[in-house]
Amino acid sequence: MPNLEEAIRERAYHLWVADGQPDGKAEVHWMHAQYEILAASVANPAVADIAVTKPARRARSPKSKTRAD
Known part of the structure; x- marks a missing residue:
């Protein structure tokens, strides 16, 4: 999993299904997924290295840039 939030989102989806x-x-499934992912990372620190990484930066659109002239 590229990051913790994505891992939780995917697990919450599977719990929902x-x-x-x-x-x-949605909140109940999210909390259960979060608990499972974090508990797994405590039990096996290697999981934490895989699941917890810095999220990718979002590209800004050219329209969102402003200048103070």
Whole structure:
């Protein structure tokens, strides 16, 4: 996994699917996924090296740049 947030997002998605894709439980699935990923990284520090990396920088669009002239 490129970063922790992506790993949690993917696990939360799988938990949501396994739970029958209910509406209104996104936060519950996110928290369970977060717990699982972080617990796994504590149990096996090698997981933390893989899952926790600096997120990629987002490219700025040319329109978002402003100048103070």
